[in-house]
Amino acid sequence: MVLITVISLVALIAGCLGRSGPAPVQLAHRQPLTRTSRTSRTSRTSRASRAPKVSAPRPPRIVTSGASSGRWLVYTSDPLRAGPAQVLCGTDKVSLVAPSQVAVSESAAACHAQLLLTAQNGARASITVTIPALAKAKAKVRAVSVAKLYCFANPAGRAIYITIDDGWTPSTEVLDLMHQTYLPITAFLIADAAKEYLSYWKSFVAAGGLIGDHTVSHPYLTKLTLAKATTQWSQARTDLGRWLGQTPAMGRPPYGAFDHTVQVAAARAGLTSLAGWSATMSGNRIQTWNGKPLVPGEIVILHWVPGLGHQLTVLLAAIRALHLNPKPLTVASFAGIAPQQHSLNGD
Numbered sequence: 001m002v003l004i005t006v007i008s009l010v011a012l013i014a015g016c017l018g019r020s021g022p023a024p025v026q027l028a029h030r031q032p033l034t035r036t037s038r039t040s041r042t043s044r045t046s047r048a049s050r051a052p053k054v055s056a057p058r059p060p061r062i063v064t065s066g067a068s069s070g071r072w073l074v075y076t077s078d079p080l081r082a083g084p085a086q087v088l089c090g091t092d093k094v095s096l097v098a099p100s101q102v103a104v105s106e107s108a109a110a111c112h113a114q115l116l117l118t119a120q121n122g123a124r125a126s127i128t129v130t131i132p133a134l135a136k137a138k139a140k141v142r143a144v145s146v147a148k149l150y151c152f153a154n155p156a157g158r159a160i161y162i163t164i165d166d167g168w169t170p171s172t173e174v175l176d177l178m179h180q181t182y183l184p185i186t187a188f189l190i191a192d193a194a195k196e197y198l199s200y201w202k203s204f205v206a207a208g209g210l211i212g213d214h215t216v217s218h219p220y221l222t223k224l225t226l227a228k229a230t231t232q233w234s235q236a237r238t239d240l241g242r243w244l245g246q247t248p249a250m251g252r253p254p255y256g257a258f259d260h261t262v263q264v265a266a267a268r269a270g271l272t273s274l275a276g277w278s279a280t281m282s283g284n285r286i287q288t289w290n291g292k293p294l295v296p297g298e299i300v301i302l303h304w305v306p307g308l309g310h311q312l313t314v315l316l317a318a319i320r321a322l323h324l325n326p327k328p329l330t331v332a333s334f335a336g337i338a339p340q341q342h343s344l345n346g347d
């Protein structure tokens, strides 16, 4: 048993160490219109040090952006307020889809444009964005024959990825955190669990949450036939899409148990990739795969269980202390990352 554990750990390390440098996430240039008093004042002169402190509202920044379901999504540092109607690049309508998430609807050709953002605190920014041709962005998410599993994702920008599994105990504390701050969370939902609390998951999506496929009923997929495993993935994917308006492109096998058949089943169900994890939380303790502090690119798994709100608060404090930035986990997050070869231990 000990030997098996050691072998799996070595396998996990071997799988996870094969990382190569991924392409950085495309970020927009930042050109805030409003300046905070902090940036224009220095403390070098006694005059400045005597001046009363004025804390101007912080202008919103773009944290990351990427294509999703044929739209270009822009994630911002602060919750936004709905501004005047904007059209970019001639035809692209801009809409606020979540407090800190803006979607640009359709772009036939790539273009540069000025995106106006107004934070809920009133601070405004005009930011130059590069919107790719969405037809091209869509083509990137092409059908695959095997959905590979990754336990790390793109580390650019000191990114860290927060994922929460199952869904039997929804948490209002998590929703509150998502409303207070930019907090991209991917929920890998069991369809049977999601069905019980649909209104909660709709609020979760409205707050900017992302949905992943965690099967219909959480079986060990490695013990099922290809046909049954495919149904577990596809039924959950279809139902979650219909209920929540987000059809998952990514799945996570229950218990981290996967093999070639499970990966083929996922691809047949329309999933593009599978997400593993490199760090877990047990109680309020963060446990990484190598026992070291979290590093950029790690995927953290939590569960929708009582006490999740507190766990997440502890995790966010650690993330802040390590100067890491939570980023949304998308199919594009795995570009250039080596896939994991062996099953993981967990649930």
Ligand SMILES: [Zn+2]
Pocket: 165, 166, 214, 218, 254, 255, 347
């Ligand atoms: Zn699970």
